[in-house]
Each structure stands twice: as structure tokens, then as C-alpha cells.
Amino acid sequence: MTAIVSPAAAMFQPRLSVEQVEEGVDLAPRFDATGLLTVVTTDADSGDVLMVGVMNADALARTIETREAHYWSRSRQCLWRKGATSGLIQHVVELRIDDDQDAVWLRVRTAGVGANCHVGYRSCFYRCVDLPVDEAVSASSARLVFCEAGKTFDPVAVYGDAPNPTQL
């Protein structure tokens, strides 16, 4: 009988020194006290930031093995294969890790209509802050401006009456 070994356990190395973590070739990620690290996902072609999420060890291991983005869903408290409901799978072109190995950058190409945001836009970052041209402009005038021409899909048609993950 063969013991079942977690893919994450086999894939990641223990963190032994700052030099190993910053200057080496070992994949030795640092998960926070809740077992998560931050993930930034960008469009491999346009460079736009599509979303920011989190991964636990299992999500990172599955992403590397399958080349499809997996996250940890904080709203649903479960492993989240992006696109499982919507079909908007994120195919990973490149996966980078930062200096202290507590953040991951995914460059992806998204299947289907290419949207990534539950509100219906290509990117979750569909609004800019209207930055003051002059510091003397009152900070109280800070407002958002929409950066995308419109929604790429209708979230009600895709997600139906699933709970909205946004918390106030």
C-alpha cells in the first residue's frame, strides 16, 4: 500500500536561510499564519492586472501541476479552480515568485470571453481614482472613473443567484 503524499509537501522545500529564499532556486514559499499567500494575476498579452487573490499550499501545487489557476476562496472557504462555474479558465503562461517567496505572480490567458471579474468586467480593476493634477486640489474630491468600455458578460446569466462575494 502506497502512502498518499500531498503534492504540496513534495513540491516545496523547507525555508532554511535568507540566502536560500532570496538568491536560490528552491521553491520555498512562505504562507501566512492562516496558510495563505497573495497572488497577482495579469493578462499575459496586455499586462493588465486582472485580479488579486490568495492561494494555500494545495492551490499553488495544483496551479503548477495543471497550469490552470487555482485559488483559495475566502468567501466560500474552499479550493477554487477559477472558471469552474463560468468556464473562464485561466491558463498559466508563466508563474513567478517574489524575493521572500510570500507572493506569486501569474501571467495567464483566460478562456471564453476573457473576463475575470464576478461583476462582469475583463479585470477586477475596472475603475481608476481620478488623481488630482495639483496637490492643492482638495482630497475630498477623490472619485472613481470607469476604465473599461463596458461589461464583457452578464453576471446574472453566468452566476444566477449565487451569493455575491463582496463584503461591506
Add this chain to the structure above:
Amino acid sequence: MTAIVSPAAAMFQPRLSVEQVEEGVDLAPRFDATGLLTVVTTDADSGDVLMVGVMNADALARTIETREAHYWSRSRQCLWRKGATSGLIQHVVELRIDDDQDAVWLRVRTAGVGANCHVGYRSCFYRCVDLPVDEAVSASSARLVFCEAGKTFDPVAVYGDAPNPTQL
């Protein structure tokens, strides 16, 4: 006598509804239980992710007012004007916020030699995971590959003997 009002208090709106937060033009950021939100910083020209950090309300307000990136330093537990020590100021070209307003995307142009990482590289994400071409390849072979040609500056010359922020 005029009361001193925090710039953040004047700049941000209260969070009243999901519709307001996701579909509106109010800047109504959501800071976590420790008073922070996640920031992704990219190079405005190349699109490369340079770093991932955090901001408290004061750092976000100062970034908007000055168009220079300010973060909260978790290692030093203080407001951090990026480049205050190194001269590598990040000039903000665009500032976006995500659907539920708990993450910010800065597009910046960095002063000086254009590096952003305390290890000496342009980006903190200077290593890729060598993704398996075939899922059958053992996950235990996961290794990192350096993506930049070399360091852009000598961290010892810039930071001297300041403590390294990387935690094991």
C-alpha cells in the same frame, strides 16, 4: 482654530451597499482587521509586476495626494515612502481599485536606476517557477529560474547594514 482632519477621513466614503462599492464612483476602500489593503505595483511601460505591498488609510491618502507611492512597512511598522532611503521613488501614473475595493493597482515610473526590489533587481518577481511541460513530470522537480539578466544595483551600497526585511 481649525481642527486637523486626517486626509484619509476626508477622502474616503463610508461603505453603504454592494452596489455603491462595485458599481459606483465613490472611493470607499475596505481595510482588513489590521487596517491594511493589498497593493500591486506594476511598471507603467513594461507592465511587469514590480512588487506587492500593503497600505493603511494614511498611505493610500498620501499616495493619491502626492502621486508618489507610499506603503505601510510591516517589517518596520511605519509609513514607508518608497525610495526615501534609496532614491528609487515610484511616481504614480495611474491608480486603480478593484471591485470590492480591498486591493489597489499602482502603475508607476521608478526614479533613478529604476529598480524596486531590496535584493537589487528591477522587480521583486525576478524568478519564475520552471513549470512542468507534462503533468506526468514529478512535482518534486519544481525549481526556480532567474528571469532578469542580473541585479540593477548593489543593495549593500544602497542600504548598508540595514536589517533585511525577509522573514523565514
